[in-house]
Ligand code: HEM
Ligand SMILES: [Cu+2]
């Protein structure tokens with residue numbers, strides 16, 4: 078049969094086998110997104126019915142053979158007000174609803190597990206703090222909020238997981254974040270949705286949502302041996318950062334302990350939060366924002382370090398902050414709580430991913 | 439008998455007028471150097487049809503590639519070039535000039551009672567710029583293509599592609615000036631050249647729609663021009679405005695581009711809405727319901743359309759609070775469109791409705807634009823947009839508004855004013871068929887794309903996972919029906935130039951000034967500048983006038 082028309086044949090087989098019309102619902106966000114979607118579909122149907130009935134009814138009732146003479150009339154302010162205010166009201170409801178969902182998707186809970194993803198033409202490189210590196214795949218545990226920090230090393234890409242109803246642009250030179258919490262273990266599509274050149278449509282991969290213990294096993298079996306922070310620590314020495322950031326009183330640069338997420342006063346009087354973006358910017362473009370009390374002598378590392386290297390350094394500086402270390406540890410312990418709890422509440426199960434390196438420089 | 443309003447002169451005795459703008463002068467030169475807005479409109483009509491055919495063939499190639507999940511018909515690079523050229527040609531060389539430069543050019547002077555546009559030479563220059571722009575874009579295509587997408591996203595377009603980006607950008611830059619000049623001409627004409635008695639609120643809504651469009655053309659297009667120049671400079675001289683390693687900002691491009699391109703979507707719909715107002719009124723024999731509301735909603739769309747561009751960037755790391763503001767403003771801009779829909783529907787109430795081809799296209803517009811507009815609200819809803827943006831849902835949305843809305847309106851307008859432009863009627867039966875085929879083909883092509891979008895199928899993919907195939911096959915099948923719907927007029931309209939029935943001055947018994955003069959009109963439009971002594975869409979005035987003529991003649 079199949080020689081008659083391969084396309085027709087494929088079509089029939091596909092039709093019978095998997096006729097997808099609705100994506101799987103596999104994250105905590107998905108039901109919220111779908112509820113909003115169906116409400117919007119409802120609005121569209123009502124709107125169509127309304128306009129459709131009006132037009133059809135008038136077309137039949139007032140067709141020329143039935144109603145030979147038109148009756149002229151002026152507009153009506155009351156009617157104008159009605160069909161201005163009612164759609165406006167409905168649209169505003171959706172505005173609020175959509176805004177709530179948006180803020181929910183883009184503002185992760187504080188205890189989220191961190192993952193970094195670097196987009197490049199045409200692949201996704203994912204890095205877990207524990208030192209697991211993957212390409213065009215991302216393994217994550219279900220039931221734990223995961224925050225993905227994205228960046229692109231070339232053009233715009235976009236990180237889309239339809240089954241989770243989330244998507245975020247990966248932009249060159251700037252961190253963006255997205256968060257999700259998977260609910261159902263399984264294998265889901267990962268797409269690049271921002272057109273990025275030749276193999277845009279091949280920049281796809283899989284998200285593997287796993288039960289926490291499976292994830293732990295996977296993490297233990299796939300670690301590169303050094304956590305991101307440990308890599309960062311090594312880089313910190315190799316690139317000579319510790320020459321100025323030794324953390325003692327003679328050092329020419331500020332102490333980086335506890336820096337992450339703290340509020341910093343700048344020479345120009347403004348204050349900034351030392352988030353991931355700030356740390357990255359500091360390494361590439363140190364003279365842009367100078368903390369109060371320092372001379373801008375830090376050299377720029379623009380062009381000398383890859384996005385992955387920057388992530389390692391950022392992760393290292395983050396690990397110097399005890400708060401950050403704690404939340405990540407809590408996460409690991411949540412992971413372990415899926416296991417029979419080890420005696421004494423030790424938070425490192427036998428196969429757990431290594432903790433972010435916290436050794437002193 | 440009473441199911442039509444077409445009233446043609448007795449075909450056995452009827453003749454085309456002895457003198458008209460078409461036979462005033464002969465020869466290619468008389469066309470290429472003309473200052474007559476009607477001839478320029480015809481030049482535009484021919485050139486945009488040419489580009490529409492090219493864009494349409496490219497669309498066919500896209501749909502063919504997407505018949506199967508693998509990228510097997512063409513290489514991915516080729517596919518990227520095909521959809522880029524399709525978008526660039528359809529948007530900049532077809533949709534933007536479609537109604538304003540052809541129907542608008544032809545009618546604005548007639549409707550305001552003037553002998554020509556304010557600046558006939560600038561009008562001609564506009565057409566030349568359009569053609570030169572078109573040649574640049576064709577050159578880019580023939581020399582090897584462009585694969586930036588119509589959106590020219592940096593830094594992809596500036597540093598990562600070695601195709602003819604600058605050539606294509608220059609083409610759009612030049613064609614942009616054509617659009618600026620058209621807008622300029624319309625604004626000045628509407629302000630300065632209305633005939634005695636033609637107050638602002640006696641203008642046909644067609645003119646209001648074009649006035650609003652012209653505002654956008656004049657204020658928006660220069661920003662596009664600057665953006666494209668920056669892209670070219672970045673490519674050629676590496677100036678770094680969009681390059682983060684040089685202190686530039688890649689998001690700046692997005693802001694600049696959408697600052698034009700969102701308002702530009704209204705350039706691509708307001709003139710269509712303008713056509714619909716005329717058509718609905720004529721075939722319902724009624725004054726447009728809520729004239730002022732419809733007029734002001736056009737202006738509101740034009741003005742507020744400038745304040746919503748960031749809804750194209752909700753997931754691009756813009757400040758969440760600014761996204762909030764832009765989402766709210768987008769919701770507000772959707773309201774004037776709703777107002778228009780309801781006013782048109784109410785225009786039919788207590789009318790005396792007939793179903794000639796332009797009216798069928800207008801019905802098509804109604805259905806498709808309503809869906810298109812409402813799905814715009816999905817995308818304006820921030821949390822929903824995260825899932826839908828950059829997928830086929832967006833593709834379906836904008837095809838519903840641009841193809842389902844604007845192209846339907848354009849075809850409604852072409853059929854409606856065909857007798858005025860050519861003096862002859864198009865064949866009614868086959869054109870009705872074309873309208874219905876187009877509508878069905880459209881639904882089958884683009885409705886499945888909403889489902890694909892919600893499934894998550896990204897746009898601009900040459901290959902896709904196999905589970906998306908069924909819906910894609912539907913879409914391609916629909917596209918072939920749609921193609922037939924568009925091919926039909928390409929045959930019967932030229933046919934009618936010779937074999938069509940003689941239309942007479944006012945085959946639709948419409949009220950506009952353009953219908954009170956001979957078809958095709960004289961070069962100077964009016965023998966004597968008319969005096970407007972009644973409101974727009976005054977069917978009683980028309981009835982009295984016709985009666986009066988019968989009395990004086992008979
Ligand atoms: C009636 C109210 C409308 C609303 C609320 C609306 C809303 C939107 C939104 C929010 C987007 C961004 C989607 C995204 O990229 O995620 C969008 C995209 C788009 N809209 Fe609309 N829209 C409306 C009408 C129109 C009209 C009338 C047109 C054109 C005639 C149009 C053409 C487009 C185009 C071309 C795009 C996609 C551009 C691209 O990314 O290539 N829209 N619309
Ligand atoms: Cu991509």
Ligand SMILES: [Cu+2]
Pocket residue numbers: 699700703746747749750
């Ligand atoms: Cu827009």
